[in-house]
């Protein structure tokens with residue numbers, strides 16, 4: 537079955553949040569939240585209103601998960617996060633202060649389920665699979681079906697997520713990107729910031745994936761050496 541995908545780019549960090557609607561049933565999921573009430577307001581303006589059944593997080597940085605409690609005040613639905621992001625989630629109420637923006641501090645909201653690599657969430661007739669890609673954060677992960685891949689800050693068009701934050705791990709990111717780029721190349725990559733791309737396009741052109749091109753014998757630019765093993 538298939539999904540309708542709508543992007544809402546919100547807040548001071550211009551993070552991409554996503555409304556996924558299962559075409560067969562109309563049931564909807566949100567992927568990530570932004571840090572402000574902008575996503576709530578934009579969703580409330582939709583006609584007809586979305587039938588939100590679950591909130592899925594890619595990771596728990598402020599810009600991706602900071603508005604969780606605001607969304608849950610409107611849509612009190614099961615909320616899912618990567619299990620390995622728990623240490624970062626515990627800092628969410630004061631990440632605003634950590635990044636010099638204490639006015640963004642607020643209670644973190646509620647997590648109902650923690651997922652590991654290979655776990656699934658059912659949305660109507662669509663199965664969304666969780667794919668763990670730690671590195672940017674301890675639990676950073678992706679959600680995907682047969683067409684769409686929501687990667688948070690794992691991969692961007694022409695770039696990758698930063699690995700210099702507290703709790704980041706470049707070595708994990710090297711391995712995570714290697715696993716991610718083994719998924720089917722036709723998958724549409726919906727990143728946490730910036731435009732959509734595909735896995736195939738990034739594998740051929742992304743300057744941070746030169747090491748994967750060498751490993752796979754794919755022609756393309758040699759790329760940037762950004763961590764040991766790349």
Ligand SMILES: [Zn+2]
Pocket residue numbers: 595597600672689
């Ligand atoms: Zn992030």
